[in-house]
Amino acid sequence: MRRRTLGLALLLVLLAVISVLSLAVGAKPIPLADVWHVLLHRDGTDDSIVVWERRIPRTLLGIAVGAALGLAGALMQALSRNPLADPGLLGVNAGAAAAVGAAGLFWPLTSTETTVWFAFLGAGIAATLVYTLGRGGMTGKANPVQLILAGMAVTAVLASFTAATSLIDTDSADRLRFWVVGSLAVAQPGELQLILPFLLAGAVVGLAISGRMDALALGDDAGRALGTHPERTRALAIIAITVLCGAATSVAGPITFIGLMVPHAVRLFTGPNQRWILPLSMLCAPVILLASDIVGRVAAPPGELEAGVVTAFLGAPVFIALVRRRGVVAQ
Template sequence: MVRTGRRPLAATRTTARPTARPTARPTGLPRARSRTLTIGVLLTLLGLSAAIAASLAVGARGIPLETVWSALLAPDPTLTDHTVVRDLRVPRTVVGLLAGLALGLAGAVMQGLTRNPLADPGLLGVNAGASLFVVAGIAWFGMTSATGYVWFAFIGAAVAAVIVYAIGSLGRDGATPIKLALAGTALTAAFTSLITIVLLSDGEAFDRYRFWAAGSLVSRDLESTLPLVPFVLAGALLAAVAGRMLNALALGDDLARGLGQNLVAARILCGVAVVLLCGSATAMAGPIVFVGLAVPHLARWFAGPDYRWILVFSALLGPTLLLAADVLGRVIARPGEIEAGLVVAFLGAPVLIALVRRTKPVGL
């Protein structure tokens, strides 16, 4: 028998390598991200609480916070401070919260829908359409309250959105962001001209319109504001549902379609949300500008490019900005006031320029 020098197979020692344990995925980044979002939400809630407290306490008549608290919990009709808080400052604070929430969310949805960082509810002519129909309600139907304005504002915003989308959809590529922006700009110019024609032909309507058009929280009452709450909540709910859709749209039409996103359904949903939010805010406080433009940029500081979180922070920062502007308008012009819409427009532009210059552009 010839020995080959090889050991039988069964006797061969196999040096089995130790089974490698699956390495755990790094959890530092998600935890850091979650911590950042939590801190951001807490900071924005703190800022909103401070704005609400200032709105109730600061004005031509300064009221201590203790008195404000007692006026809310145990009102005494014989005390002037309690009457001021409950009858004057609570309604305008509620209007500021609702209008700021609506404008912040509408601006975020508009920027995501059009993939345009300079988009706001006025870009697609929504505010101009709502304003035109409100002017018609004032001049031809004698409307004087937000409850009456809201239906005209909704119809005008919806008509403007439909016209812009129909014009922007013409052509081979369909409704692209550039065509929508151009159509909205043209429609805004046309509607603004019509507003001027109506106001010049009716002096009484012009007197009522010029105070409403400045964008103010003054002389608002809860009786005409509370009926608008369901419309704001419905628009906010649709905006929340649209968060994932906006993330897909931010990747471009082709990629979003490849991921299974129905572009027509997404745009219709976002359009309905914008109409509800802009119509409600315009009816309550007038055509306030800049809030819908600046708030999403501030929200991206905390949320990054995820529209689900951008919408959350926009809902918190919108009312904070509007209430802070309203409080500042009371302080700088005592004993009179400057409308919140004017303060936002005056102070907001330099802030946005500083944001653009100091931070890197965030992809939409």
């Protein structure tokens, strides 16, 4: 208990520190004293405009997207009983990209709000298709292996479709090229308000079933003996993952490896208890995402690297280490 409390306090402090740094660091560095001043006095100066109109929306979106991806990753690993699982296995990212690519063939996606809805719709359709195939039909019962195999198949098909739309429409290819990398750089003030209801709904469902996920980890028979309905719990977990990842992906693109890395870092403090893993993953993921975004801002001046590129650089070595670690799949 003491170790978990220490981890919670450490993550809260790190999140506060990294949020302040996110307001100060960038192509135009702003001293921390000036950041504090413009937060208290929105006076219309250049620093005030940069902080209020660009960096505050970007930071808040990073916190929201990171929390969603962290919780979704922890849920996916608990659902599949596989610590190498990632939320993208449900086809959410591929579905969002395919929907945006297809919509670009028929409509000029000039506004972020329009892109968000198409991406969210595609994510939902893809996850529904994966769940239906994983159940072997509407009356069947899914298991983690079936869901993962179905997710891989649907993801492959949708990725091919997205590539085809890019070849057909070069303008669509230009839009997708930036979006599929995953970035917080295009954050707008209204985007967080648009996805916040979905993020809150997904978080409420995900946290509400945390105790049931512990029972589900013991297997379906043991879960039933402990009073848990495995199929219902699995369906609720998939709904939460889809809503969380769909909302996050729709505004920031498919940022990879956050959902894979974060639960492992959290388990160092919590052990296998999902009641702690899920909420602490919501705190840890924004720290990593904002830190990656900050590194990307200063890594390649005068431009910047997208956060998705930085998280991939961080996540790939972690993934390789996990694969090489003996017995990791049995955790």
